[in-house]
Amino acid sequence: MAQTKGLVFRQLFELESSTYTYLLADRETKEAVLIDPVLETIDRDLKLLHELGLNLKVAVNTHCHADHITSTGLMKKRLPELKSAISKFSGASADIFLTEGDKITFGNQYLTVRETPGHTDGCITLVSGDHSMAFTGDALLIRGCGRTDFQQGCAKKLYESIHQKIFTLPDKCLVYPAHDYLGQTVSTVGEERKFNPRLTKSLEDFVHIMNNLNLPKPKKIDISVPANLVCGVHEV
């Protein structure tokens, strides 16, 4: 559970793509950030923001998703003050291009950007100011990790990202991934360091595992990637 003082926090789920969207807001100033919003759930998310009296400042994507279309672009049309944000290495368009160490500030709260490439070149992990929560996108999943067989995927790079940029966080830091397919909502850095069946292996074994997953291509990749390169509004 999140312990950050003065933080409003909601984990939201999109059932078809098993994607988690995260809403964070400053309880005092009501400024909010949305991480990885999904097109299909835009009405649910905007309704919740409205009911909680929050003012959405930034919608950030942890990477250019291949499995669903982001609602960032459409949300910007509905909320003209809203800024979109994504890694500068994503190749996607946005209002704010993020790099290592950048801060996304909302009221008295902030998230820090850690570059965690390997699933894609532009993958980032967002860490709360007090290091109690990490939003790991598709880099580190609960007892798993993102695939590395398309979109600039590189197993070696992913292994190094997770070990250098996520596993260096405190053991009790909560891990909130972009997806879970088994109904798990949260993990911790300590647990993943200890129990992740892939990341507890050597680099060589990890690369071998990742290069032999033989997964089918994501169903929506040919639609999602081009759309997400332009904030999700391509032909929507």
Next chain:
Amino acid sequence: MAQTKGLVFRQLFELESSTYTYLLADRETKEAVLIDPVLETIDRDLKLLHELGLNLKVAVNTHCHADHITSTGLMKKRLPELKSAISKFSGASADIFLTEGDKITFGNQYLTVRETPGHTDGCITLVSGDHSMAFTGDALLIRGCGRTDFQQGCAKKLYESIHQKIFTLPDKCLVYPAHDYLGQTVSTVGEERKFNPRLTKSLEDFVHIMNNLNLPKPKKIDISVPANLVCGVHEV
């Protein structure tokens, strides 16, 4: 987010029935309680308990479910020390029969039972010792509530249960329901008092709404209810 000191807390989801299972444990003594475990996810749940080094004392069902089979019975076979618990008004068998005001203690933590009939006669809400979390089962859902058209369902009783036993908790008390079908993971008492489209109505309007939902019968009711009356082990 849960603020209870020394509490290990996990929200777990079963995708087919959209059921939430909740794991609560005392960080110090490692004693744990599981609320509404689902048969299909027993291996996931037992693995997590094992990895976290927890000792499961009680598996409690908030009511006799009609939409899925509880894993309580099978879990008792795997963990012989485990006790099952359910309301004495559920008509179901269990090791512990709960009534209003009973405490389920695990280490330095406890949950208090509030009887919240209306969806079924034996529905209970479990409230954490510090009143920061309420596990409402099928009584109060996020912006909704359990149906009242089978299994002793009574709209008037449900309305009174929610108003007298849940809406009297602090506004900021987190509401963790047994289900959500829209990817919402948590709400608060304050939000539901303000925004629940059914519970903000008068008793008369609520009864009218509930008596005219015309929902289809739950798919698994003829299997689930008899199985859950005997702790879920009937013909499993």
